[in-house]
Amino acid sequence: MPEKSGRLLLALLIGLVAYGPVSTDLYLPSLPAIGRYFGADDAAVQLTLSGFLVGFALAMLVHGPLSDRFGRRPVLMVSTVLFVAATIVCLLAGSIEAFTLARVAQGLAACAGPVVARAVVRDLYEPREAARVMSLLAAAMTIAPSTGPILGGFITTWFGWKANFSLLLIFGLICCLGICLALPETNRQKDPLALDPVRMAANYRLLLRSGAFLGYALLAAGSYAGIFTYISASSFVLIGGLKLSPDVYGFCFAASVASYASGSLVSARLARRLDLDRTITIGSTILLIAGAIAALLGYLTTPSVAAVVAPSALYFFGTGLVISNAFARAIGPHPGMAGAASALIGFLQMGFAAVFGAIVGQFQDGSPHALVTGLLAAALLTLAGRRLATAGTAKAHL
Numbered sequence: 258m259p260e261k262s263g264r265l266l267l268a269l270l271i272g273l274v275a276y277g278p279v280s281t282d283l284y285l286p287s288l289p290a291i292g293r294y295f296g297a298d299d300a301a302v303q304l305t306l307s308g309f310l311v312g313f314a315l316a317m318l319v320h321g322p323l324s325d326r327f328g329r330r331p332v333l334m335v336s337t338v339l340f341v342a343a344t345i346v347c348l349l350a351g352s353i354e355a356f357t358l359a360r361v362a363q364g365l366a367a368c369a370g371p372v373v374a375r376a377v378v379r380d381l382y383e384p385r386e387a388a389r390v391m392s393l394l395a396a397a398m399t400i401a402p403s404t405g406p407i408l409g410g411f412i413t414t415w416f417g418w419k420a421n422f423s424l425l426l427i428f429g430l431i432c433c434l435g436i437c438l439a440l441p442e443t444n445r446q447k448d449p450l451a452l453d454p455v456r457m458a459a460n461y462r463l464l465l466r467s468g469a470f471l472g473y474a475l476l477a478a479g480s481y482a483g484i485f486t487y488i489s490a491s492s493f494v495l496i497g498g499l500k501l502s503p504d505v506y507g508f509c510f511a512a513s514v515a516s517y518a519s520g521s522l523v524s525a526r527l528a529r530r531l532d533l534d535r536t537i538t539i540g541s542t543i544l545l546i547a548g549a550i551a552a553l554l555g556y557l558t559t560p561s562v563a564a565v566v567a568p569s570a571l572y573f574f575g576t577g578l579v580i581s582n583a584f585a586r587a588i589g590p591h592p593g594m595a596g597a598a599s600a601l602i603g604f605l606q607m608g609f610a611a612v613f614g615a616i617v618g619q620f621q622d623g624s625p626h627a628l629v630t631g632l633l634a635a636a637l638l639t640l641a642g643r644r645l646a647t648a649g650t651a652k653a654h655l
Contacts (some may be wrong), residue, residue, distance in 0.1 A: 269435040270377060272428070273333070276340070276370030279428060280363055281309060281488065282405030285510065286503035287418035288492045294418065297353040299493050303618030305353075305360045306489045307611045312364025314607030318457075318600050320372040325451035329373050329380070330442045336369035337436060341429040347422045370432070372600075380443035410507030460597040472646025473587035474602045476537060478609035479638030480544060480576040480583070485610035486631030487513065487569050490617050498623035499562055509566050516570040520577020533582040534650075540578025541639045547572035548629075548636030555629030565625050572632055579639065586646070609638070 284291075292302040324332040343362035350356035412420045450456060464470050495501045495509060520540070527536045551568035558564055588598045613631055620627040 265435070265439040266381075269432070269439050270374045272432050272435065273370035273374040276367040276432075277313060279405060280367050280425060281306060282510070283409040283425065284418065284421045285406050285488065285492050286410040286496065286506050287413045287421055289497050290413060290418040290503075291353075291356070295353040295356065299497070299621040299623075300618040301353050301357075303489050303493075303614060303621060305357050306485075307614040307618065308357045308361040309364040309367075310485065310607050310611040310614065312361040312366075313368045314364075314604050314611060316365045316368035317372060317603045317607065319452075320369045321376065321600055322451040322457065324369075324373045324376055324444065325448045328442050328444045328447060329377050330436065330440055332369055333373050333436050333440065334433070336366045336373075337429060337433045340366035341426060341433065344422055344426045344429055348419055348426070377440070377443050380445070404511070406510040407504070407507035410502070410504035413503040457597070461601055464598055464601055467590075468649025469590070469646055470587050470598070470602075470649070472642050472644070472649050473583045474605045475642025475645060476541065476583040476639050477580050477587070477602055477642075478606045479635050479640075479642055480540075480579045481606045482609045482613040482638065483544065483548070483572050483632050483635030484517075484576055486613050486617050486628060486635060487572070489614040490621060490628040490631065491565070491569070493621050493623060494560075494565055494625050494628055495562065498625070499560060499565075501562065509562065512566060513570045513573045517573040517577045520574040521581065522577075523574075524578045524581060527578075528582075533586050534647075537579055537582050537586070537646075538643065540575045540582070541636075541643045543575030543578065544572055544636040544639050547575055548633035551625075551629040552633045555625040560625050565628065568629075569632065572636070583642075 288302050288306075291297075291305070292299060295302075320332060320336070340363055343359045343366060346359035347356055347363070350359055409421050412424065491510065492503075492506060495506050496503060501509065524536055524540070527539075531539075547568050551565075551572070554564040554568060584599070584602060587602050613635060617627045617631045620630075
């Protein structure tokens with residue numbers, strides 16, 4: 258591949274992987290403003306986040322097989338056009354219900370970006386080079402959440418919430434153009450049976466019978482559910498309750514994302530000294546401590562920015578130690594169905610996050626109570642996952 262074409266393709270892949278975080282984090286500072294625009298309560302506005310995640314989770318189970326059956330390029334083209342159309346509906350929506358349905362459609366479309374982009378990497382690169390490219394894609398997954406709320410906060414402050422969705426529209430159009438110009442069809446061995454429901458169901462059933470897989474899946478799901486609790490509730494607490502401006506809120510959110518990136522770097526260093534399960538144990542312990550501190554501060558002290566942001570940042574740090582290692586331990590024992598295992602754990606992760614977000618939204622009142630309760634509940638879920646994974650692994654070794 259010519260060097261220039263390789264750089265363009267890499268830039269496109271980074272954009273595709275960033276679809277999810279760009280579509281959620283950019284508009285977080287806008288949530289209170291969206292509620293005022295539609296005359297909707299906090300719970301209804303929060304569903305625009307959970308709805309996106311529901312679409313994202315459901316599509317995760319099918320985009321990979323679709324690209325195996327029909328090719329990477331057509332799946333990405335169709336999904337990107339759908340994303341653009343759904344974003345236009347978001348801009349034109351006359352009610353919170355229509356806006357939420359458009360967000361679900363956005364999630365269904367956006368999921369193709371990271372799922373198919375990773376498949377393209379597997380198609381094009383040898384293992385050592387693929388690992389380097391995957392690292393660059395992973396970096397995009399941390400850069401987008403840290404910069405999105407900051408940019409979105411300034412845009413909301415100066416131009417209003419619709420400007421964020423105008424930016425998403427431009428983002429989708431650029432990705433569409435990039436697919437047309439820079440992405441060749443990389444799937445040279447299309448699988449006509451990739452969408453066979455019997456085979457797909459058999460693979461998923463086998464995975465769900467594994468206690469170890471379920472345990473590690475709960476670890477990934479629980480830790481991310483805490484992150485999504487913060488994503489969905491923090492703007493209502495910090496902007497609505499504590500009266501931060503949207504742009505200052507963006508910097509508070511970026512602090513937590515930086516903490517997550519730090520946890521991921523520490524996890525990479527620990528990988529040379531400790532086995533994955535030991536690192537997961539350390540991370541899940543930090544999650545439990547962070548959840549407990551958040552609950553104590555949230556219920557027993559006067560609400561403050563520090564009391565919300567500090568324990569949440571600690572939670573994000575613990576998540577950096579847990580998620581990637583839990584994915585590795587869940588998928589590792591299943592080389593023959595790695596794609597199915599990756600899709601299922603991703604579905605469970607997003608599904609739990611959507612449920613947590615919807616429940617937290619129902620109890621959102623501008624105070625930190627719903628947020629900190631969600632963090633503690635998510636930490637307890639990771640504890641249950643750790644015990645199930647330990648028991649399942651021990652049973653598999655008998």
